[in-house]
Amino acid sequence: MIDRAEAQLKSSPKSTQIHQTLLDYYKAANDKEKFKATAQRMTELKPDDARLRYQIAQQLQTMGEKQALPSITSRSSNWIRACTPTILMRSIGYFRN
Numbered sequence: 592m593i594d595r596a597e598a599q600l601k602s603s604p605k606s607t608q609i610h611q612t613l614l615d616y617y618k619a620a621n622d623k624e625k626f627k628a629t630a631q632r633m634t635e636l637k638p639d640d641a642r643l644r645y646q647i648a649q650q651l652q653t654m655g656e657k658q659a660l661p662s663i664t665s666r667s668s669n670w671i672r673a674c675t676p677t678i679l680m681r682s683i684g685y686f687r688n
Contacts, residue, residue: 592616605636614650623654 593616600609610633617626630647637643 593620607633607636610636614647618650618654621654623656626654627651627656 593613596609596613596616600606600613603609610629613629614626614633617623617629630651634640634644634647
């Protein structure tokens with residue numbers, strides 16, 4: 592399944608749906624390096640999508656990858672403007688820990 596999705600991504604490199612499918616597959620396979628690389632490419636496709644960055648940051652957190660978070664959440668001003676107060680407060684609490 593991963594091979595098929597990777598082949599589809601080669602023919603449609605800007606497809607966020609295929610990127611998301613690969614993220615799901617890599618997370619299920621516990622392939623952290625490919626997950627981080629795909630997440631980084633996905634955030635580059637949608638640089639102003641703060642919710643996407645937050646969702647990826649959450650997934651990285653559950654995988655135990657706190658060191659990858661700064662690169663994913665680097666556009667913090669856009670991210671903060673797009674967040675609801677609840678999301679923002681949860682995130683601030685996370686980064687304090």
